[in-house]
Amino acid sequence: MTRRLPDLLIEPVVRMALAEDLGRAGDITAQACIPEGSRMRAVFAARKPGVLAGIDCVRLALAALDPEATVRPALRDGDAFEAGAVLVEAEADARAFLAAERTALNLLGRLCGVATLTRAYVEAVEGTGARIADTRKTTPGLRALEKHAVACGGGVNHRFGLDDAILIKDNHVAVCGGVGQAIRRARAAAGHLVRIEIEVDGLEQLDEALAERPDVVMLDNFGADRLREAVARAGASPFGRPVLEASGGVTLETVRAIAETGVDVISVGALTHSAAALDVGLDAL
Structure with missing residues (x-):
């Protein structure tokens, strides 16, 4: 293309x-x-x-x-x-x-x-079904060009900025008072075309997030075993399975094993910052 x-x-x-x-x-x-x-x-x-x-x-x-x-x-x-x-x-x-x-x-x-x-x-992840995505860790002033380059390499673009999707990170959760509370507040404020993603750092937070039906769950710094467990829990959830994104410390040496756990997206800051x-x-x- x-x-x-x-x-x-x-x-x-x-x-x-x-x-x-x-x-x-x-x-x-x-x-x-x-x-x-x-x-x-x-x-x-x-x-x-x-x-x-x-x-x-x-x-x-x-x-x-x-x-x-x-x-x-x-x-x-x-x-x-x-x-x-x-x-x-x-x-x-x-x-x-x-x-x-x-x-x-x-x-x-x-x-x-x-x-x-x-x-x-x-x-490296060919055949697994996982997609490689960039992050906002771009060179100031070059974001549009660097994200274009990611697409040229066959990756997909994460959000371009703070204004085109809601991504609830760990510090948002900490200030807001919890995963569920943060998602509920986000849904009340979001327009009908705005997707909601939340970052979780453990399986308990994942269970709390699944109950609120976010569009995407970011599994931050999960090892391969926890990623497989997270995929299984999301697949069995009565609330439906969101898109699952693995993130944190991904390298060329580890990305294949991460993809084989069944996650949908792997976001890699190194694509642009390194x-x-x-x-x-x-x-x-």
Whole structure:
């Protein structure tokens, strides 16, 4: 499936990054060394295998400094590639190209890294029925782009912010006075399209939550044995089975065992807070 973000969401990030890099005087190196009006052709090439995300960041970075730039993607966001693969070929004013180079590479490498790590998690749970989801542990200002990259890697997006779903965490429960009380208050306040999720840290809290029929229960830092017990209890509940989400300390080494317990979703903060940028380089032609 081809994945695209509207330019309207990407442009502010690209322009902020360019402004940060250009500073008060622009690229004084390119201005000093490159004759005005020179053209440059180059390819963005992968140094390592991975999954593509952020190709539009390249186009918008170049277009911001040279509206006449031409960008020809060789692949689409969500495509896998091998080391050495050409991701995109571009031509632009040489000064503009060199000034936009680092911003384009930073964003492309970062987003490819997120997509590539996500794909590794998705492949690790293949056949179990569990889905890999991100969290709000994103880089400030890059959430829409990083969540897009997760989707490119085959993951699914958790809530985008505090305003699109109710997620009752342990501190909410502590202040509110209990799991049941928190869910009842949430249901009284929620609109008919707003889903309610609650985090529980033990089987007793799970039983209390099930009685209130939340849409989703997050099983926080449950071991594999407790996850299996939680799945069994939820399946046998007379109140119906909510979506069960496992969360907390998930790694590539443990995610398969977690998925095999029968949970529906596994949320992984590492997809965005710990993904290494993929090595992508710019090669002049």
